[in-house]
Amino acid sequence: MVMNHRKKLVALAAAVMLTSSLPAAAFAESANIPAAAAASGDAAVSDGGMDVPAAVKVSKEKAESLARQMVKIPKEYTLQGASLSADALAGGKRSVWGLDFVYKVNGKNKGSIYVRLNADNGQLLDYSTYLDNPSAKPTYPLKVEREKAQQIAYSFLSDIAPTYKDQVKFNPEYGAQQLPPLTGEVRHTLRFDRIVNDIPYVDNYIELDVDSEGHVLRYSLQWDDTIKFPKVDAKLTADEAKKKLIEQAKPELRYILPYNAQAPSKPVLSYDMGAFAIDAVTGKEVQSGYINPSLVSETPVADKPLGEAPAAVNLTEDQAKKAVLAAFPIPSSAVFSGSSYYENTDESSGATVANWRLDWELKNGKETVGSASATINSRTGLISSFYSYPYNNQAVSAKPALSYDQAEAKAVDAVKKQLPWIADELYIVKRDKSQYDPDKVPHIDSYYFNFVHKINGATADYDNVNVTIDANTGEVRSYDASINPYKYPEAAPKVITPAQAIEKWMTYYRTELTYYLTQNYVYQGQPIPVEKFKVMMAAGEIQPTDVEYNTDAQLIYRLVPRQLDESIFLDAASGEWKNRETGDVTQLEKPKATDIDGHWAQRQLELMVAYKALDVKDGKVRPNQIVTRGELIKMLVLAMNSGRSPILYGASEDAAASTSFKDVGTKNQYYVYIESALQQNLIDIGDGSFNPDGKVDREEMAELIVRALGYNSLANYEDLFNISFKDAGKMEKKGQAAIVVGLKIMTLSGGSFQPEKQVSRAEASAAFFRFLQTRAELQEAPLRN
Template sequence: MNKRNKQWLVALSTAVALTAAVPAAAYADKAVPDLRAGTTEGSSAVPIKAEETAPVNTAISKEKAISLAKSYVSIPADYKIQNVSLYNRMDINTKRNVWNLSFVKTVNGKHKGSIEVSLDADNGDMIGFNTYIDDPGAKPSYPLKVNREKAQEVALSFLAKMSPRLKDQVRLNADYGADAKPPLNGQVRHSLRYDRMVGEFPFVGNYIDIEVDSEGRVLSYQVNWNADIKFEQVKPGMTMTEAMAKIRETAKPELVYVVPYQMKQPRKPVLSYELQPIVLDAVTGEVQQSAGNSSQISTAPLAEKALGTKPKNGKNLTREQAAQTVKDHFTVPAGAAQEQANYNEYTDEYSGITTAEWNIGWTLKDGDKEIGNVNASVDSRTGIIRSFNSYTWQQQAGQSMKRIAYADARTKAVELVKKQLPWLVQELYLSEPSEVEIKRMNDEQSSEYSFRFVHKVGDARIDYNNVRVSIDAYSGEVRNYYANIAEFDYPEQAPAVISRDKAVDAWLDYYKLELTYVLDSDFVWNGSPISREKYNLMVASGELQPGEGLAEPKTKLVFRLVSKPIDEPVFLDAQTGQWRNQTTGDAASLEKPQASDIEGHWAQRELELMVAYKALDVADGKVRPNQVITRGELIKMLVLSMNSGRSPILYSGAESAKSSFDDVSADSSYFVYVQNALEQNLIDRGDGSFNPEGKVDREEMAELIVRALGYNPLAERNELFNLTFKDADKTEQKGQAAIVIGLGIMSLKDGNFVPDREVTRAEAAAAFFRFLSVSADLKEAPLRND
């Protein structure tokens, strides 16, 4: 029997199974470990032998840690302990000894699940656990058995058992996790955060994170807490209203060009207004700046006008020519051998533009020992150098150990950029480091000076362009150069934009004001505060030893702006004042879509889910559940359902970006969904028209659903099905109707399929609600209509 016939038998057996309604019990949930707090009777984890005990000096031994973990979390008998480790964890500025225990479930050598438990090795408290279950077919059930409100009760109960000393010192962060839409597939996880309270104010640097699934199981628990922090009991010097007025007065929205990467064609820069979160000292009312984030962009560009013209595309450089181009502009150490030269052509998936480049590498050796390397990237058609990196592991003979001055390094970086990008210097501005950062770079332990250049057109910064230079602090040579300049046209005349006050008003709708304690400084180096990220980097590089440079943790009471929970990333269009989606550029809203006409409707939960994912549009606060759905709306709903709620991506350089239907243009709101449906063979091109506003009957919806499941070729064999509905003779797509009825996705009306009955928006929402559940069980569809 050939492969095709075997496949057909598989499909045939599936068809037979679909001839009767599929009971809900057929989709019983797979067993998962019960991770509620409690003991584990009968657990048969592998015992740890005494001689395996690590020679560590902690109050809690390894054996005790394993015993405690099993008392805190129910660990199923088929989970065996695989890994035990002891490490130091930094909780702000306090080192903590932590046992990390990993219990793993394997089936036939395959990893099927794990439970990781972390314990304080000095007092035995559980400070965290995580679970992982390999269940790719997991699907949510709606309505959820445990919703977010009920999950909060489960989380509080668990917290009280695990951390009784902390339960009265926390408060639910109502916004954390609240913006997450319910998943269309996979496991539902309610993410909850409980912030530490100090008197009446929260300290957001300490919190407890808990995840609860829709079955009421605690899936993860993480304690981020430091009892050593001292809080100065102060009272705010202004009210929330006064603080907001001060923020409104001092806010400086910035004009920035952005390009949404899934923007409809033609893809082009959009002028936006940005406003970074503002922080006020709650006592003094002063605007705060964090160390390392206080650089200022120079008020003048590198030059008043261009110093040259941009090289045009020409004949591709040879490998030798590309290497010589690098040597003409940068220092390649004497004796360095060229050992790499790779040519690459790349077509940008969004713009369709093809670029070509040489990536060339040199290696510097001392005898047989490699002591450094040089790498560069050169545009093969223009000769423009895109990047250069030079690094040596040891000081070369004769090289001076005297540091060059910061001012000299700055001059060298500016001159380099002028030489490499002469056609752009009138639009490039140096981002001046702060005094603290300059002091850090001037320190003897710092081996380089780093500089960043900002690209601006008029008063607007270009968000996606980036020029960086670093100069060796001893040799004065260029250590790193990177220039990423996207090719877009910008208006010669600055476009009209909304007023500064309107931009501030819009952003203050995006943010909310909160009064909270924050860390004033984490770490100190040479008398100056440094960020946690910088500290970790210095420890990793060996510049600091763990624990060195720690400052006494200090806190400050502040008013700060934080973003409200919203369903999509947005930016503010500076010309229209409209919020737009950062990904697509489409119109967006800060408010979650709400429909006022579905309360108490028989399909309320199904409609709410579709509205949450914008599979159904809401106009004037109404979703119109009893209105007949259009072909465009149905395709959008189907594609979103198949794609876990995400809009499909179409690339401008691909054929799919061209309109395939005469009546669905590239600027249509249905374009990406119709094109994606065509690519997946859910619809046919036919005579070249799609009719997006056409009404949909039950027979057409059944065919679309069956195609999405991958069973349409099977459905065409009508003789395989035991047709039980009365009006089978009036139904042209008999196999499709039998499948959707058999799977419970659609239902009969008094024993009839009623193929020509038009489908309402509510009926379509209900059908795709059930499609989401069924498709997880049929994820390995045997056939496609290719």
């Protein structure tokens, strides 16, 4: 018989039917309970009906009634718990009800709905829902695309928050998925920003999640009506602000590690520049980027290397123990309590790492007064960590014996001793010493320091060294060192200039005018800076009730990054944008094909171009060109992996040993896809050649698709199928052809399958689009062969 097109539409569970009356609210993947609802506030009540001591206008019973009405909670959902808490606002606080509704079948939780309401006016603040429905399946293409989801979201907030709907504006960039989805399991995250004085205040908004079936899964109203916004008449223009931002930008050279699935990771020199903001009136910086080079010392801990890099060794436990005892202060009275040895392969470098973990008990006579431990690389002798924990059973002096500067010198000495060969590459991070002022901060028992690793002035993002010094004894209490054994050029490589880096980054960021909240503190009638407030609080000099505070809204211009479908970095040498995970060259603007408008497979081709399964050269995708074996495998693997590139583990420095096919090296653009297809048994090793540039015929594509669906074992039983193809006698894979034709993934031409006909790029794209549809429709799949 010919295999029928399987559309196994399984009936939804009873819980689904119960919630189907919700206007747009029933099918969530997980409950999303805001932290504020769980925090204790003025009072808390359970479902047991205890009296609420707090004076709120909306009772628990009224809150439950409003919640059931607003989001149409079915009666089968019972109120399991309720809490009354307080949200802090800029100008006060508000009382909030948190209500947890559950639906149970035979004692098992099958669904829950969580609601937060303003306890003073009944306004819905948050809503989320969870449904345990393992039989639910996605549909492809999506029933509801992002544009339709926006209409559903606006209709929902018009019903639920009519007071706010005219004060918001849809943010088209937030949550926008740049790549079209390859699965029906999609959430559209939509945000409506608050507009004040025709300016968006992006920290107040209404946010919703709408799934591809059109259900609202989550709703959140983040809003503070107590904020006072200034009316600014004179401010910088957008062009003036951009100029100021460029003047104050601080690009920094950093070594990063792209995750390169084709080979072990190697450091790449990048130019990084964090987003920051300036005052919209004065142009002065008010929000720093995440990179702050000014905190790092300008000089290293030594002006030259103080020793040689560790040589290859193979430490025994006793040798490892002696090395730790020689390096760090473990008293002779300490008792060695055990060790463990372990090896593992570092996936980023491909090297095998072997470590000893050693433990001691600190003793005072027979009494255990603390513990110590260390980890040491048995192949290099490098101590990567040391911790000493004396139990706090002794009095702490009012003032530490060591000053901050003395402790810093101790930390620097420890680093020089442990890492002498890179002493000229380690820079200490400067701290605000007021945090350790003994006149203001009581009970200082230790000082904490960290160091960054710079090679020829560029920070190694992945390396770090941290040291804690005992404030009374001056001993090292903890030490952590992560220094990767990568090779770097002896001299600084030639890179683009900082000005060129800024110019590139300004094409990635856009300039946005918005409001920014600042807290002002007043103590004894005098304003105090926030830093002083924190120090005085930490010292116990003042209590929160001693200080008056207010919140001002400040108008700022800020840099906002593009919404991209990939994480990127700027290569400092070439000035090119590259993918942060793979290191491949990419671009901010995605290429668009000019030769597929009006083509019968336009949508399918656009999908493959978006995922870079097909390349675009000179603006053309060449839809009628014969697809190559490499392109076809990439289409298949991306389709099976929801558009994500596969990850290959255990890559070796030996390129030849890392490849399964002799004609597909690690540098080949299809290497990771071909290796992934082999691992998933979608292709066979054969004679050891793959021929990635070879052409593909229809029979070969049919077999690939059937293997991806998991039906290849079934296809080998040809007697199960009524194969009536006119050209069946020319075929070796009759069962596979019967399946793809039966599922309408591939079609016949005049009753013939045409197994030897080569497949065009357009035909391959269309076949894999239908593969995605069919995969979503099939509820169950046998084990892949």
